[in-house]
Amino acid sequence: MIKLYGHELSGNCHKVRLFLSLLNLEYEWIKVDLMKGEHKSPEFLSLNSFGQVPVLVDGDTTVVDAQAILVYLARCYGGDQWLPLDAVSLSQIVRWLSTTAGEVRQGPESARLYYLFNATSINIDRASQKAEFILTQLDQHLSDRQWLEFERPTIADVAVFPYVALSPDGKIALDPYPHIQQWIARIEQLPGYIPMVKL
The missing domain is CATH 3.40.30.10 (Glutaredoxin)
Known part of the structure; x- marks a missing residue:
């Protein structure tokens, strides 16, 4: 088990x-x-x-x-299906895993920590700026595709999804990002989807 x-x-x-x-x-x-x-x-x-x-x-x-x-x-x-091993496809997935640990962490995740868990060591202005940057990039990337890579969900989508979807917890509105909102809705429709526990 x-x-x-x-x-x-x-x-x-x-x-x-x-x-x-x-x-x-x-x-x-x-x-x-x-x-x-x-x-x-x-x-x-x-x-x-x-x-x-x-x-x-x-x-x-x-x-x-x-x-x-x-x-x-x-x-x-x-x-x-979730993680192809050919060189090009694998590099595309790893790019998003790195983005998750970099820009998403420094932006939406940090803003959420600041507001939800009183993480006052975080520079909230910097986190908000970084959130705006990565969400703008992500929205543009999703403007002509259903998923982050390929024509199906992969672990790239699973990795990036939670803290982007939780952006409002960090007072980061998702209203300006329609393609992200559509992508979130697609993930929520996947068989086996479970929602995040709310405070």
């Missing part, structure tokens, strides 16, 4: 839960209470020395980092 350690309000945990559901995989959910500091406990640090969720345990294999977990699940259980 797959085990997933995480917190229900984490967008990074949600993307893994979403992908597990899209793949129709059973798993055990183990809550790590970030508010109580459980991610810094010796027990959890033995799973991920970075002290971050999510962590996936599949038999003898432990995988940390949301994007790495998506790659693992795609190759073990999803195949080429």
Whole structure:
């Protein structure tokens, strides 16, 4: 049985839960209470020395980092549909995984942390500017396609989706981005889609 350690309000945990559901995989959910500091406990640090969720345990294999977990699940259980291995296609997917960990994290994710979790160390003006940049780029990219790459959803879409869809939590309106809104609606219509837990 797959085990997933995480917190229900984490967008990074949600993307893994979403992908597990899209793949129709059973798993055990183990809550790590970030508010109580459980991610810094010796027990959890033995799973991920970075002290971050999510962590996936599949038999003898432990995988940390949301994007790495998506790659693992795609190759073990999803195949080429979700993560093709030819050089060009793979590079296109990895580009979006990098964007997720870079621009999306610095923009919408940081703005959400600032407003929802009082992360006052975040420069909210900078996060808002970065959010506007990446959302503008993403909306333009989606103006002539249904999905981020190819004619089907891949882990690129699953990786980018949560924090973009949660942009309003960071006081980032999605109204100016109609193509993003249509893309979000398409993801929400996928068989196995599960919504993010709300505060």
